Amino acid sequence: MMxxxxxxxxxxxxxxGEMVPxxxxxxxNFSLSVxxxxxxxxxxxxxxxxxxxxxxxxxxxxxxxxxxxxxxxxAEFADAVTHWRTTDAFDERTRLAAEYAERYALDxxxxxxxxxxxxxAHYTQREIxxxxxxxxxxxxxxxxxxxxxxxxxxxxxxx
Numbered sequence: 412m413m414x415x416x417x418x419x420x421x422x423x424x425x426x427x428g429e430m431v432p433x434x435x436x437x438x439x440n441f442s443l444s445v446x447x448x449x450x451x452x453x454x455x456x457x458x459x460x461x462x463x464x465x466x467x468x469x470x471x472x473x474x475x476x477x478x479x480x481x482x483x484x485x486a487e488f489a490d491a492v493t494h495w496r497t498t499d500a501f502d503e504r505t506r507l508a509a510e511y512a513e514r515y516a517l518d519x520x521x522x523x524x525x526x527x528x529x530x531x532a533h534y535t536q537r538e539i540x541x542x543x544x545x546x547x548x549x550x551x552x553x554x555x556x557x558x559x560x561x562x563x564x565x566x567x568x569x570x
């Protein structure tokens with residue numbers, strides 16, 4: 412870990428909440444809003460979120476599974492996200508969510524008219540904005556936690 416955490420302090424709470432309270436609280440509110448106010452379906456939400464987690468390498472994000480109304484994606488879902496181009500486990504919206512997340516993170520200048528034609532055929536403009544903001548949140552905060560080494564100390568335990 413790149414940041415010294417005092418004994419007895421929870422790492423993310425300390426770094427986000429005590430080290431930079433003005434910035435950290437706003438970031439935490441934005442991060443939580445993505446989960447609390449989403450209108451996206453669970454599968455497309457998780458496909459985009461997990462693809463960003465895979466790209467960022469954030470251990471905590473890779474372990475996390477979003478739950479809605481007592482439901483989570485199936486155990487094999489993360490592997491399907493890795494193979495989003497060829498998996499038969501995804502409908503077109505879910506596949507596009509994974510593709511958009513990958514391209515947003517790795518080649519946002521390459522989001523061409525062909526991509527947007529496919530995207531707007533399956534998502535409303537509101538959904539595209541929501542997905543874009545969600546991806547931005549995951550990209551920024553997952554990467555931040557990984558770069559500072561916070562993801563390793565906050566990793567979820569299996570089960």
